[in-house]
Amino acid sequence: MKNARTLITFVGTAFAGRTALKRALQARQDQDLLELLDALLNVAVVVTGVLVIVRRLRRGEEEA
Numbered sequence: 001m002k003n004a005r006t007l008i009t010f011v012g013t014a015f016a017g018r019t020a021l022k023r024a025l026q027a028r029q030d031q032d033l034l035e036l037l038d039a040l041l042n043v044a045v046v047v048t049g050v051l052v053i054v055r056r057l058r059r060g061e062e063e064a
Contacts, residue, residue: 003057010053017046 020042027035 003060006053006056010050013046013049013053017043017050020046 020039024036024039024043027033027039
């Protein structure tokens with residue numbers, strides 16, 4: 001059950017990553033530096049979140 005919860009979190013994080021990447025590509029196309037920076041920071045947050053989730057799955061930890 002705890003891994004199912006973590007996997008649901010992973011899926012949500014993946015969708016957030018997809019959105020962040022789309023925003024980054026659009027900002028790059030529009031040549032909007034501030035939007036691009038914001039989108040890239042969001043991508044970094046998503047990557048960090050995925051890494052934390054993977055670590056939890058490997059260790060068998062339950063979400064806090």
